[in-house]
Amino acid sequence: MVKDGKATPQKQANVGTFHKVKDTDKIDKIEPDKFYKAIDLINIIRARTFPPYKGAYLEYMSYAVAGK
Numbered sequence: 001m002v003k004d005g006k007a008t009p010q011k012q013a014n015v016g017t018f019h020k021v022k023d024t025d026k027i028d029k030i031e032p033d034k035f036y037k038a039i040d041l042i043n044i045i046r047a048r049t050f051p052p053y054k055g056a057y058l059e060y061m062s063y064a065v066a067g068k
Helices: 021-027 038-047
Strands: 057-060 063-066
Touching: 021 038
Parallel strands: none
Antiparallel strands: 057 063
16 A cells, blocks of 8 residues: 555554653563463563663573563
C-alpha cells in the first residue's frame, strides 16, 4: 500500500505511557520460567534497548544472556 502510494493516513491516539526508573528496573531481568504474552516480552526488550539502559537479560542454567 505505501509503495503503491495508496496508504491513507491514520490519526494517532494522543496517549502514551510514563514509567519511573524504579518501575522499569523491575523488568530488566526476564524470568525464564514465567509466562509472558508475546507482545509483553517484545515491549520489555524494546523498552530496554535504548541508551542509557543496560538492556534486558535472563539467567538460565548459570548463564547470563543479555540483549542489546
